[in-house]
Amino acid sequence: MPFLLSGEYKVTGRDSLVFLVDASKEMFIKEEDGKPSNFDMTMQVVRSVYTSKITSSYRDLVALVFYGTEQSKNPRNSFKHVYVYHDLDEPGAKRVQEVDELRGSKGAQLAAKTMGSGETSLGDALWCCANLYSDIKLRLSHKRLMIFTCRDDPHEGDSVKDRQGRTKASDLRDTGVIINLMHLMKPGGFDVSLYFRDIITPPEDESDLGLQLEPCAKLEDLQNRVRAKEKKKRVLNRLNLCLGEGINVAVGVYSTAVPARKPPPIKLYRETNEPVRSKTRVFHTQTGSLLLPSELKKAQVYGKKQIVMETDEVDSIKKFEDPGMFLIGFKPMEKLKLHHHVRPAVFLYPEEDDVKGSSCLFSALLKRCSERNMFALCRFTARRNYSPRFVALVPQEEESDEGKGQITPAGFNVIYLPFADDIRTLDAPQLPCASQEQVDKMKQIVTKLRFKYRSDAFENPAIQQHFRNLEALALDMVAPEDIEDLIMPKVDQIDTRLGPLVQEFKDLVYPANYNPETKPATTGNPEKKPKVELPEDELRAHVQNSTLGKLTVPVLKDACKKFGVRTTGTKKQELIDALIAQLSS
């Protein structure tokens, strides 16, 4: 393949996001029905972005700038009515607290006191933001600026200021800053075409122009809108989907569902709480001299024999081919088995910038596969030195909701398929089936407990708790905020809903004396297994016949203790190795 592009595109630099928030009087007007003011809503969103950045991507830089203020505060104080509340930096506990201070009616008071509302010059505000970007000494990979306002005509007809604003916006866009508008409710409607259409970055393609022209009225909507924009699409890698010799479609691989994990801990020096660095040295046990990588080899033990290889041989074993996707053929969708699942799927979208014409061929394949209800079977090598996997490319058509937001984009979902090794053989127990009467009763139960599943409805309680704990420690809170465990069954509600159905079902399937909560009377030995102790000769016999693997870990551990074998490991193989070393010498 002539141009496999993966690896050439390493993402370097940090993402950055500037919140440019209107601080005019209009922003502070409270809705009559007790709903928060536009300003309050914006601060809530800013806070949630701060905390989500902290949890998911703390290296991103975030800034909070107000315009239309009375007071001015910016690095060189060269701009009037622009108040840089936070300059571009990594978000931290202090900043979260400072945003908190601006929330609610107290927040409005504080804002009035420290910043006030005054004249508006969007041009100055944008220029000031441009300076924030240029003052950063780090390389920025993604620059975004979000304007939060409820005024569609900020300069009230002042054409000079209008013009200045446009110039500065265009300057910013030219330096790669993406400008988004988060327009909020305004009595009489927010007219984007009045002014802001010229300020924001035009959408990625013309057909998107209609997207999100409605202002945000609800906090949730605003949060979703911000969340959708706030994260940059990160392409995992770009490679070619090869249909045949010389037919390469450039595609980007994106991951849309990856299990979020608790971030790894950092080691700190107890006295000063400063992070420590770890250095790992490899040296020779006898001579004590440091060993270079070239003085090391890799080994595995099989059948009592140590098999040794060079380090680069170990790598070369893993390599089959260069990264890429190779089309094998097509199959009808019903051949894709539900249980053929080995890892989360990834998403495929054409990269017109790499190979011109990719989008057209990709689109044709997608269309035909979708209409004919087929998937494409491909061989997929994701990275260098990765072995190939077979994948199913399942077509997905674009879907939008009423608000013209995209629910699902058009593209292929890449489903990883199992190899023979991944499928285990199970002995299914032979048990009687339920009668139709029993099934019907259960159907009533199922119908009573129907709900509409949404994939984003459940938060991970373990991760949420971890971050609440950190938040409490970082912000000196008395106790962490309570989390709601959303994946806990709402037992009371379920019970009320089902009412007598449960007992009716139980009467149908369980005999009177049956209790599923208790363990059935075990037919084997009821008393707990006595502690097994192994006589020495038996152990030696096991060593001799290399049947130590048959013993259980506790027995092996006992044996280690008995023979004074010092073990560091707890893995079975390590215990076995240690015992063999001791007893065969």
Added chain:
Amino acid sequence: MDVGFSMSNSAPGEEPPFELAKKVIQKFVQRQVFAETKDEMALVLFGTDSTKNPLEQDGQYQNITVHRNLMIPDFELLEEIANQIHPESQQADWLDALVVCMDLLKKQTEGKKYDRLVIVLLTDLCTQASPDELDIIIDNLKTAGITLQFFLPFPAGDDEEGGGDGDRGGSGHPGAGKGLSREQEQGLDMVKHVMLSLDEEDGLDEIYSFRNALEQLCMFKRIERRPTAWPCQLTIGSSLSIRIVGYKAVMDERLKKTWITVDAQTNKRDDVKRETVYCLDDDNETEVQKEDIIQGFRYGSDIVPFSKVDQDQMKYKHDGKCFAVLGFTKQSNIHRHQFIGNQVIKVFAPKDDEHAGVALSALIRALDELNMVAIVRYAYDRRCNPQVGAAFPCIKQHYECLMYIQLPFMEDLSHFTFPSLENKKFVPTEAQLSAVDSLIDSMMLVEKDESGEQKDMLKVHHIPNPAFQRHFQCLHHRAVNPGTPLPPMEPWLKAALERPEVISERCQAPLEEVKRKFPLTAVEKKKQLKTSAQIFGKDTGEPDAKKAKGDEEEEDYNLADIAEGSVTSVGSVDPARDFRTLVKLKSLPFGEVCQQLTHRIEQLLSNKNTHYYMKSITCIQAFREQSVKLGKADLYNSYLQSLKRSIPNRGLEVFWDLLVQDAVTLISKDEVEGSTVSKNEANQFLITDEKKEEVAAPTTEDTGDVDDLLDMM
């Protein structure tokens, strides 16, 4: 294994049965060794010159040798097979050998737990066997629960029920062509008799030919793990529970062993010691004791110390093992591409609990009939965090179960929006679509055969993981042929990963058509960072990066100097570079060099063209940089001020805008002591002017028109 003299007989050009039988055993042992099964194996040879077995007495059971007792196979055994086992010159009764094996199994499995007892006989059946005790032997095999397998040099039979490889029989098998000897025919009849008495229906399936066996043994065993039962209760609300047992059914399998690091000289693991030390991030890299280290976590820019004890106390806790229904939902609400985790769990009722079976069956069938799934909270045990997942109904011919697959948490999802593909530029034409259609037709992997049954040409889940096959192939090679380079990939493995041959032939023409209909051109990628910098100056104006870059360039110039000879004046090709070189060489006074440079800048500016503007800016940047370095601000500052004054007259506004964007300011006191310009003035230098200009502009123009502005850029 029969090693008797007839085993080494073969037709010319054919491998003797002895060699084939040996290969079968070797392949089998290799697979066992690498699969690290706990299966034990003994090796009994018959037809040996000597006799060594526990039953030998009074001339009975002669020429039978127990070569190795029952134990886990290893490389030692492989080496013995390779080096110590040779064809010998005696013959022995294969039924006698069978009895020795039965005796060995009986004695050596005493007190051991086992699933299965198997005796595998590899022989050519050339010796006369006495059928006297055949029935007793069969009875004993039955009572001991021993299974028999025969491996013969020829296919088991020409008749219809002729065993597992009947269809493969023919000239490929030595012996089959020239017909069997009388002894062999008698022997085969006896073998069939034994096998059919042990298993009336499938007994003959356990008779294999050497060749057939070798083909099947060529790949390494797939990784097998004994399924571990996970007993739990499925609960719906507080009072409905069903006893269940879960098993992992599909799992992203990994190799069991990892590489260990050994010393290259001695190959010993113990000679290598890895030690991790911790140190502060200061100049001395002060080492810190392990006991003085605590854990912390990042909270944005802060690091929060958080001891392990506190973590344990504050962490999310739950009640342990659980499979609790949260509710039920339509299967269509669950999207396959949102499956998460790396396994599928099948959930059955316990095999000894009929009532649980019925209850679970009712749930499975109810879900199946309603096309719904259960959304459940699943926790493996107290130590593991709970998950949310879907339990799908699964009804097969022989069993029913629920299949549990993990679903994402909100935190796991990233919602990306992509531009629509319905864009005019990308919408394929009818002709293009029909080219794709014929490609799909030609590449269909599932087809109906003559009988109307669907045939899948490539069942991916029947292919062993190539990574494991290759891994074991290389390990095996290294173990058996130390000192030689690793072998190429096995051809069968390579072929298994390719398109089926039929497909690759059939799709040639449609592929050519697709190639014609869809022009694809690779875009030459330029280095992105450079281009943007070239057009609009540095977008981030990174002083540090700039400085570093300057240093780098300096290195280059020095090298260039040596290569090209010395620079004598600021030329027009690369004035900024010449300027830097001359300042460094100090061959001319600084003022003189500056004058030469400003001369070139003025020349460049007289061409009203963005390209020349950019070049001028690099000159001014070099001017500034060198002035700061030498601490001489005056020349630069006065030049820039006069340049600014001349902008309106010379119509150089566009150039000035570029200069502003690059934030090329005056040199302030803070940078160079002798400067008369304050930091504020330096910064305002660009700003104030801009404002003036902005104020002046609208008087001559009407309301700002966007297009005009864009043109100006």
